[in-house]
Amino acid sequence: MSIIHFTGWLFDLYPSAHGLTVWLVDGEGRKRRVSVPYVPSFYMHVADKEARRVASIISSFPFRVTLNRTTQKEIYSNEEWNVLRVNVYDTLQFKKVVQRLERHFPHYVFFNSDVPVQQLYLYNTGLFPLAFGKYHLSEDNELLSWELEDTYDAMKYTTPELSTMTIQNRPDVVSPKFRKTYQIEIGYDGTTYSIENEEPAEVLHALNHHLQRCDPDIIFTEYGDAVLMPMLTRLALQEDVTLLLNRDTSVGYFTTNETSYFAYGKIVHKDGAFELAGRWHLDIENSFMMGEAGLDGVVEIARLAQLPLQHQSRSTIGTALSSMQLSWAIRNNYLIPAKKREPEDFKSAATLLLADRGGLIFQPKMGYHEQVAELDFVSMYPSIMVEHNVSPETVNCRCCTKEVAREIVPELQYTICGKREGIVPSTLRTVVQKRALYKKEKKRLKKLGDLQWVLFDHRQNALKWMLVTCFGYLGYKNARFGRIEAHESVNAYSRDAILQAKEIAEEHGYQFIHAIVDCMWLKKEGATEADYERLAREVSEATDIEISLEGIYNWILFPASKMDPHIPTANRYVGWYTNDEIKIRGIEVRRRDTPKFIKRMQGEMLQILGEAKNVAEVEALVPAALAKAKEYVALLRSGKADPLELVVRRHISQEADQYANRSASAEVTKALEEAGIHLAAGEMIEYIILDSTGKKKPQKAKPLALYSLEDGYDIEKYTEMTLKAVETLLLPFGYNVEKLEQVFGIIRTKKTRKTTNLPRKQHALFGV
Amino acid sequence: MGRTVPTFTMVVQQEMESWSKFRRGLRREDQDAFDDLFRAARLQLASSAYAARPIPFESIIMSMLIAQQRVIQELQRRLTVERPT
Numbered sequence: 147m148s149i150i151h152f153t154g155w156l157f158d159l160y161p162s163a164h165g166l167t168v169w170l171v172d173g174e175g176r177k178r179r180v181s182v183p184y185v186p187s188f189y190m191h192v193a194d195k196e197a198r199r200v201a202s203i204i205s206s207f208p209f210r211v212t213l214n215r216t217t218q219k220e221i222y223s224n225e226e227w228n229v230l231r232v233n234v235y236d237t238l239q240f241k242k243v244v245q246r247l248e249r250h251f252p253h254y255v256f257f258n259s260d261v262p263v264q265q266l267y268l269y270n271t272g273l274f275p276l277a278f279g280k281y282h283l284s285e286d287n288e289l290l291s292w293e294l295e296d297t298y299d300a301m302k303y304t305t306p307e308l309s310t311m312t313i314q315n316r317p318d319v320v321s322p323k324f325r326k327t328y329q330i331e332i333g334y335d336g337t338t339y340s341i342e343n344e345e346p347a348e349v350l351h352a353l354n355h356h357l358q359r360c361d362p363d364i365i366f367t368e369y370g371d372a373v374l375m376p377m378l379t380r381l382a383l384q385e386d387v388t389l390l391l392n393r394d395t396s397v398g399y400f401t402t403n404e405t406s407y408f409a410y411g412k413i414v415h416k417d418g419a420f421e422l423a424g425r426w427h428l429d430i431e432n433s434f435m436m437g438e439a440g441l442d443g444v445v446e447i448a449r450l451a452q453l454p455l456q457h458q459s460r461s462t463i464g465t466a467l468s469s470m471q472l473s474w475a476i477r478n479n480y481l482i483p484a485k486k487r488e489p490e491d492f493k494s495a496a497t498l499l500l501a502d503r504g505g506l507i508f509q510p511k512m513g514y515h516e517q518v519a520e521l522d523f524v525s526m527y528p529s530i531m532v533e534h535n536v537s538p539e540t541v542n543c544r545c546c547t548k549e550v551a552r553e554i555v556p557e558l559q560y561t562i563c564g565k566r567e568g569i570v571p572s573t574l575r576t577v578v579q580k581r582a583l584y585k586k587e588k589k590r591l592k593k594l595g596d597l598q599w600v601l602f603d604h605r606q607n608a609l610k611w612m613l614v615t616c617f618g619y620l621g622y623k624n625a626r627f628g629r630i631e632a633h634e635s636v637n638a639y640s641r642d643a644i645l646q647a648k649e650i651a652e653e654h655g656y657q658f659i660h661a662i663v664d665c666m667w668l669k670k671e672g673a674t675e676a677d678y679e680r681l682a683r684e685v686s687e688a689t690d691i692e693i694s695l696e697g698i699y700n701w702i703l704f705p706a707s708k709m710d711p712h713i714p715t716a717n718r719y720v721g722w723y724t725n726d727e728i729k730i731r732g733i734e735v736r737r738r739d740t741p742k743f744i745k746r747m748q749g750e751m752l753q754i755l756g757e758a759k760n761v762a763e764v765e766a767l768v769p770a771a772l773a774k775a776k777e778y779v780a781l782l783r784s785g786k787a788d789p790l791e792l793v794v795r796r797h798i799s800q801e802a803d804q805y806a807n808r809s810a811s812a813e814v815t816k817a818l819e820e821a822g823i824h825l826a827a828g829e830m831i832e833y834i835i836l837d838s839t840g841k842k843k844p845q846k847a848k849p850l851a852l853y854s855l856e857d858g859y860d861i862e863k864y865t866e867m868t869l870k871a872v873e874t875l876l877l878p879f880g881y882n883v884e885k886l887e888q889v890f891g892i893i894r895t896k897k898t899r900k901t902t903n904l905p906r907k908q909h910a911l912f913g914v
Numbered sequence: 915m916g917r918t919v920p921t922f923t924m925v926v927q928q929e930m931e932s933w934s935k936f937r938r939g940l941r942r943e944d945q946d947a948f949d950d951l952f953r954a955a956r957l958q959l960a961s962s963a964y965a966a967r968p969i970p971f972e973s974i975i976m977s978m979l980i981a982q983q984r985v986i987q988e989l990q991r992r993l994t995v996e997r998p999t
Contacts, residue, residue, distance in 0.1 A: 504921075506960040641964060661960070713953050 149290065150283040152178055155276045155306045157363070159454060160423055161237035161263045162397060168289055169393070169424050170281055171306050171363065179394060179424065180281075182289045186240050186266050188259035189218060189229040189481055196251065197230050203250055204243070210235035211243060218257070218481045221569065221627070222539050227481065229257065237263045257481040261472060268452040269476040274298040275448040275455045276305055298449055299576050301583055305445060310334065311362035313353070315374060330374075334360040347385040350378070357390040363425060364441075365391070370429040371460070372404065372417035393424025400456075404826065421456040433459040435608060442601050443608030450577070450609075463615045470573040471627050480569075482626065505640045505663030508648075510704035512714040513878040516760040518659055518669045518721070519678045520696040520729075521685070523643065525581075526664035527617035528574050529691045530639045537568020538620070538629035555635045556642045562635075569627050574616055581609040640664065643689040650685050660704060662717050667702070697723040700759045705733060705874045711882070720875075722756045734871040741867070743791040747778040748871045755875070768879050775872045776890050782864055783892070792859050793832050793850055800827050810835060810847035818849050838863040865892065922963040925970045926955045954981035 154172030161167075165184040171177050190200065197213065204211040212233045217226045232247070234240045244259045258266065268274055272294075279294035296303055312333040329342040330349065334356070341352045367374050375391070379399065382389045392399065400421040417432045428444070430436045435444050436459055448458040451466035452473050458466060475482050523529070530536060535552060543563035548554065552564035584606035591599035620633040640663060648658055651668050659667040670677070678695045685693045702721030707713050718732030734740045735748040751771040758764040781787050796811050802819035804827075805812035814833040815825060825831065832850040837843035837860050848857055869883045876886075887894070920928070930952045937948050955962075958977035967973050 503963055503966060506964055508960040509957050645964070710953070712950075713956055 148285060150285070152281045152283060153279070154178075154281070155278050156273055156281075157276070157306075158424055158426065158456075159264050159267070160397070160400065161240075163236070163238060165237055166264060166267055167394060167397070167423070171308070173306065175307060175309065177363075177393070177424070178283075178287070180283055180287045180289045182267070184237060184263070184267050185233050185235050186237060186263045187231050187233040188240075188244060188484075189216075189231055189257040190247070190251070191227060191229050191255055191257070191481075192251070196254070199250070200230060200232070200247065203247065204232070207239070207243065209239055219479050221475065221480045223544055224539070224566065229481065256484040258476075259484045261482065262457075264454055265452065265469065265472070266476075268454075269473040272298070272477075274450075274452040275458075276303075276445060277449075278304055298452055299580065300449075301580065301587075303449070308363035309360060310364045310366060311356070311360050312366045313370070313374060314368055332356045334362060346381045347387055350382055350385060350387040350389060353378070354387070354390045361393075365422070365425060365427045367427065367429050368431045369417070370427060371420045371432045372429075375399075375420040375427065391425070391427075392422050397423045399423070419456075419460045421460075426456050426459075428456070428459050434462065435459060435611070438611060439604045439608035442604035446605040446608045447612070450580070463611050467573070467612055467616055468626055470576075471569050474569055474573050503641075504637055506644050506661065507663065507716045508658065508661040508666075509716060510660035510667070510714045510719070512704050512706055514701055514703050514761045514764055515659060515669060515699075516701050517671070517673070517698070518667050518702050519673070519698045520665060520667050521647070521678065521682055521693050522696045523647075523664040523689075524692040524694055525578060525613045526640055526643070526691055527636055528578055528613045530636050530643075531616070531620075532571045532575050532578055533690050534635075534639055535562055535568055535571050536620075536632050536635050536639070537570040537572075538627050538632050539563070540566070540568040540571075541629065541632045541635050555638050557638045558634060560631055560635055570616070570620065570632070574613070577609050577612050577616075581606050581613065584609065643691055646689050647685045647693065650688060651681060654681060656681070660716075660719075665696070697725065697727070697729075699723055699729075701755075701761055701764055703875065703878070706877055711877065720752065722758075726756070728752065728756060733874050739795050740871070741792045741794055741864070743778070743782070743787055743864070744868050744871050746791070747775060747868060748875065750774050751872070751875055765879060768876060768881075771876070772872075772881075772889065775868075775886075779865060779868055779890050779892070782868060783861055785858065785861060787859070787864075789834050789853065789855065789857075789859055790850075792834055792864060794835060794847075795830055795832050797828060797830050798825060801825065808840065808846070810838070813846050814849045817845070817852060821849075821852060823851070835860045835863050862894070922959050922970070922973075923956065925962075926952065926974060929955075929971060929974055951978045951981075954978045957981065 152170055152172065154170050154176075156168060157171045157177070158169040159166050159182075162181070164181050166182040168180050168182050169177055170180060190196075192200065197215075201213055204213070212235075214231050214233070216229060216231045218229055219225065220227050232243065234243050240263050244256065248256065248259075261269075273292075277294055277298070278296040279292050281292045282290045284290055312331075314331045314333075315329070329340070330353070332339045332341065332353065339352075339356060341349050343349050343352070378389060378391070381387075388395070400419065400423070402419045404418040417429070419432075420429070421427055428436060428441070433444070435447060439446070444455060444459045447453070447463075447466050448455040451458065451469040453461070453466060453469050472482055534555075540563035541555070542560050543565075545565055546552070546561055546563050548561055550564060551561035553562050554560070555562065584602045588599045588602035588606060591602065617633070617636055620628050620636060644661055644663065644666065647666060648661065651666070652658060654670075656668040656670045656673070659669050661667070668678075668681075675695070675698060678698065682693050682695050699721040700723070702719055704714050704719050707715040720728070720730045720733055720735075722728050730736045730752075733748070735745045735752065751774055754771045754774060755764055755767050758767055794810075798811055798815050800815075802815045802825070805815060810833065811831065814831050818825060818831070833847045834850065834853050834857070835847045836845055836857055838846060840846045866883070869886045872886055873881060873883050881889070886892075933948075937945055940948055952974075955974040955977045958973070958980065962970065962973035962977060965973055
């Protein structure tokens with residue numbers, strides 16, 4: 147028997163009757179489908195008596211399942227456990243075996259049992275998506291062995307040339323989710339083909355023709371998961387046409403249901419997945435990572451986390467983090483508990499009071515400031531976890547007493563294990579180091595004028611999101627390796643670090659203007675960039691966390707709270723750096739729910755104010771900024787503003803029939819429902835306000851999809867919103883909405899709203 | 915992750931609401947002073963949260979006192995600048 151050698155990349159893999167199907171692709175774009183025999187297994191921690199019961203249950207399965215005893219380590223105790231290993235000889239039945247046994251043993255813990263089979267395979271073998279190397283195949287296309295010239299955490303790696311095709315519903319103002327037609331556009335090799343036909347079968351045949359001609363590796367869609375793919379497959383079934391979407395036509399599509407869930411105080415909606423076999427279907431509207439870091443970012447995370455690429459593109463960052471941890475656990479022979487079972491320790495009320503707090507926020511000093519510098523801790527939370535070895539199994543570990551512990555957490559007095567490095571720091575270290583190197587490489591290439599810098603920017607940005615979210619997963623109830631005490635410890639270290647930074651800065655005569663958890667704004671008459679750099683070095687050394695000078699501002703504005711104009715609010719500011727870059731957080735122009743019209747106005751006002759080098763110059767430019775605002779208000783009030791620029795976006799919190807009130811969101815959702823478009827909670831609606839009072843017109847607002855020009859818009863409401871955005875910038879100079887109405891000569895017939903009181907000049911408590 | 919302990923902003927809000935009858939009984943000008951005092955409490959979120967005292971009203975009063983002390987200091991400074999002894 148001769149052996150075939152194939153040099154290339156691992157492209158795709160999924161379970162099939164004989165084990166797994168793997169697709170390889172080489173440098174010439176040749177694809178090869180190969181089969182891999184694979185027997186996935188999971189573990190049960192049971193005594194011999196139960197093991198006999200397991201044996202009798204599995205004997206009833208119509209496919210082969212075997213048992214053997216083995217030892218694995220339990221992560222929290224670090225002890226060797228004698229466990230029963232269940233080997234399933236049919237990858238497609240793995241889940242079913244787990245479910246059956248779970249029903250019979252409801253009170254027992256299962257290990258490694260809820261990890262998808264293809265992921266188990268990758269962890270067990272060390273393979274990963276787009277792994278480059280020599281693959282050795284038998285004559286009948288079975289993968290026998292391989293030698294990789296690549297590692298999952300490699301800094302430099304190559305990727306194959308992949309052919310792409312885009313399939314879209316015809317572009318329109320209205321997004322495809324809100325339409326009911328099925329004309330499609332297919333694009334590849336630089337050409338776009340429009341397919342319009344009354345007969346659905348004709349559309350499908352045309353699509354098949356193009357699929358055959360292009361044979362794409364990647365199909366990009368917008369709303370492909372929710373609308374396009376389900377529509378095409380439904381039509382194919384109805385018209386009895388075999389679609390060639392899958393490269394492997396012997397298997398079906400991999401789909402999941404759409405979900406709505408509650409996260410960070412709001413309802414989020416996620417479309418179900420529609421994945422292909424032998425090709426990648428990437429829905430750019432249903433992929434967080436595609437939006438943040440493009441295909442480069444998706445590839446980076448898929449490799450690092452050993453997650454099949456289509457799955458990675460649709461999953462949250464938490465999935466990638468936890469996948470890295472699972473792989474680490476399997477590499478180090480640790481058991482992966484199927485459902486989290488590590489309960490929260492009992493604590494005294496006093497400890498709870500100290501422990502259950504986040505990072506520190508120092509309220510800003512309101513108004514315009516000049517000569518302010520911003521210093522940011524670099525990846526504060528992950529750095530803390532790595533530097534201080536914070537991990538679920540290392541905080542209050544079972545092996546170290548207070549005397550021998552590596553360190554004691556400030557405020558909380560928890561101990562940290564000195565004997566082993568935790569699973570969280572071990573996996574994060576790679577991410578932190580990789581990102582630092584990518585950032586360096588990006589800077590170097592950018593300086594050289596090499597366009598490759600964009601690639602490294604995408605990769606570092608993808609990793610940034612892993613670092614941003616890693617902290618949340620330490621205390622998240624669905625995270626496999628999360629524990630609230632670890633989460634609390636990181637917060638305690640962070641509070642300690644920002645307070646140390648404050649103390650050092652104040653020691654050197656800097657004024658502490660504002661601080662949010664890991665960044666701070668400082669001011670000192672005559673301080674230079676070199677002074678701030680020196681301060682940053684001193685803080686880095688004292689805290690063991692790198693802090694960097696983000697920049698020095700010509701001026702920065704901390705606006706008043708929208709609820710109470712006398713007090714400031716955290717994390718909302720706008721300022722121009724001395725290098726002519728602007729930084730904006732939380733004010734209208736940055737907010738996603740602000741109509742474009744208002745964003746444009748505020749943006750132009752900020753451009754005007756950007757000429758100023760200090761606060762006195764800002765004040766001198768106020769008349770020019772006001773004149774710009776006046777133009778916008780006049781256009782708005784003439785009724786001639788472009789309604790498309792007045793579109794308001796909101797995420798709905800309920801479904802159409804659940805709304806009890808008559809809010810604009812409720813009306814819009816109901817109107818869409820009546821038009822045959824059903825939306826789930828968490829989805830976004832777009833609408834134009836017609837009459838916010840609900841007294842003059844039958845509808846308060848109309849969805850964009852049903853809007854026509856004759857509908858007009860609510861001039862008073864949009865004027866109010868616009869003036870509010872002006873007020874945000876100019877309140878420190880005495881311009882509240884009421885004053886602006888006087889200046890712009892706006893006469894309202896009825897007083898319909900509360901006015902914002904001007905902050906008293908000589909405020910008893912804060913003005914002094 | 916469920917929050918067992920409310921944030922300090924929420925604590926100040928709750929405390930203020932528990933004083934609503936007291937506030938209602940005040941004259942208008944005193945109500946303004948009352949509101950100012952509670953604003954002062956909102957300005958010291960970081961120190962109050964960090965201290966995490968079992969009786970948060972102590973932190974609230976301390977924040978109010980600090981704000982008043984700052985005013986006294988400033989007024990004293992002005993007196994010495996404008997009418998040096």
